Ligand SMILES: Cc1ncc(COP(=O)(O)O)c(C=O)c1O
């Protein structure tokens with residue numbers, strides 16, 4: 001997949017910050033690695049990508065992305081195995097999704113030579129930043145934003161593409177209390193819900209803050225029309241186990257097509273678990289709960305891998321989910337399989353792992 | 357309204373750029389005036405606002421606003437009359453709306469001493485940038501964005517508030533061809549449509565680009581459920597005259613509460629024109645057109661004031677609107693009244709004009 005011929009311009013940092021930071025003990029996303037990749041788009045074409053020391057860029061507050069939200073990102077990880085070999089997980093999926101987001105936000109496509117080869121060169125250079133402790137890894141953040149500086153509300157003529165990385169501690173560790181959102185809306189048909197554009201996230205903070213005040217950790221977003229069907233959960237896709245079947249909503253224009261979601265579906269099928277991509281109605285969930293068939297609900301995404309839920313709030317009722325022992329939990333089983341492949345602990349029959 | 361006691365810290369520019377730029381002949385939003393106001397929020401409180409030369413700010417590409425879209429803005433204008441006196445128009449409305457946007461985006465409230473007094477001091481300092489030619493003015497852009505630099509998808513702990521200004525040529529001059537949008541959606545109940553957050557704008561560019569390719573200048577956004585009712589038009593509120601009645605949709609969580617819209621409603625009432633805040637269905641528009649009662653459609657907003665429409669596209673049909681002579685047009689009449697008040701040409705019975 002990578003074009004190893006590609007020669008990337010690299011300005012190396014003089015003094016690594018690694019002597020001040022322990023990648024194995026760093027809060028998620030707080031310490032950014034020594035280098036970043038930067039590539040500018042202007043006059044209808046991309047310039048040369050450059051890897052340089054992470055740092056400031058001289059934007060004025062008239063930066064168009066700050067006013068009109070042409071800004072998209074991706075989230076992926078690099079993993080180290082016991083022998084210090086470095087692996088990426090399905091990076092071509094993030095590359096494709098990034099360009100789908102770009103199209104919807106009227107931004108230019110980023111070529112593979114910049115995104116994928118740049119990723120390769122950057123991870124290779126900063127490989128000492130990749131944590132070695134089990135369960136943690138290097139979080140990778142590709143981002144593109146409008147970089148023209150003016151006030152007309154129109155498509156920008158300039159963009160900056162960047163890749164930064166940061167050691168990634170685990171996001172959540174204990175089972176979460178989740179609220180089924182019945183007023184606020186994350187996404188709508190004909191909107192941008194299927195993209196990783198900046199605006200989707202800021203819009204979700206206030207509803208999440210309100211749920212936090214009520215004692216919940218996160219929300220499950222429901223459809224915009226009637227708040228009757230599950231869509232996603234916070235910044236994760238959502239999976240529900242009823243009896244011995246795993247349900248997850250089909251992707252659509254309102255649901256981000258998660259790479260973790262897709263991988264878990266494939267893993268479940270591979271291990272002969274029953275998995276269905278079907279709409280999940282809130283009514284069905286409440287019924288299954290009352291009948292004692294609601295076994296597990298979990299969120300999935302690159303940052304958290306899998307996050308199990310302990311409670312589900314819906315209007316005035318709080319449903320307490322059964323606490324399955326690890327051996328009986330599909331969530332625990334699937335997480336183990338997925339992390340095993342990502343970190344080169346087990347076989348990868350899918351060809352998902354890419355060694356750097 | 358302004359607290360003239362307030363002493364603002366000012367770092368003046370050494371050499372004004374006014375000798376290189378003619379404010380009377382400058383494209384909308386392209387030339388930013390000499391000074392900007394900057395104020396930072398951190399540890400739960402605002403720092404001291406400072407007026408300084410417009411320029412770069414040393415943000416890294418990890419700036420949270422670029423990833424999670426906590427970014428809001430306002431658009432207002434300063435006008436010069438024949439005697440070079442300077443006026444603002446209903447600035448307290450922009451101030452209030454800014455803080456409503458802030459709340460929905462989980463951002464801190466900006467105090468009046470910073471927003472309003474800062475505005476006063478900045479406009480006063482850069483008054484030579486205000487165009488004198490009739491029909492043009494100084495565009496004012498308050499903006500606030502998340503300025504922490506890290507990767508967790510959560511509410512930022514740091515923000516920057518800024519005010520910049522720029523001479524404003526007219527946005528549109530000729531009547532526009534408009535498409536009634538029947539697939540893409542701008543806003544949804546429970547979403548952020550009523551705010552001026554950055555994400556709303558970037559999300560609208562691609563649908564607008566597609567409409568442009570079909571030969572339209574702009575779109576009229578319709579409701580997210582059935583695309584059956586008018587909501588807004590591009591970045592303007594929309595008004596429709598059927599017979600001798602002006603209709604405009606009532607504001608809601610999906611419609612920005614425009615200050616131009618509100619002013620025109622008040623002006624229309626004051627001049628005994630019939631004006632109704634009612635939902636406008638596409639079916640009604642098509643009927644009125646077929647019956648010959650559809651007289652005028654226009655968009656309204658601070659940047660354009662009023663923009664008249666010549667054609668309305670809906671699915672496969674193109675409706676050609678009557679071209680009323682200026683004396684018969686409500687749009688022309690109302691625009692004249694509004695601009696007259698803004699530029700101190702006529703009496704201001706509403707107390708909207710504020711002299712600086
Ligand atoms: C809104 C949203 N849904 C789901 C996901 C999960 O996607 P992935 O598994 O590709 O990380 C993410 C991002 O991580 C997200 O931001």
Ligand SMILES: Cc1ncc(COP(=O)(O)O)c(C=O)c1O
Pocket residue numbers: 431552588590591592593612613614615616617656657658659
């Ligand atoms: C989406 C949208 N609608 C309407 C308006 C008009 O509002 P105002 O008259 O306050 O400028 C604006 C901004 O100018 C806008 O961005």
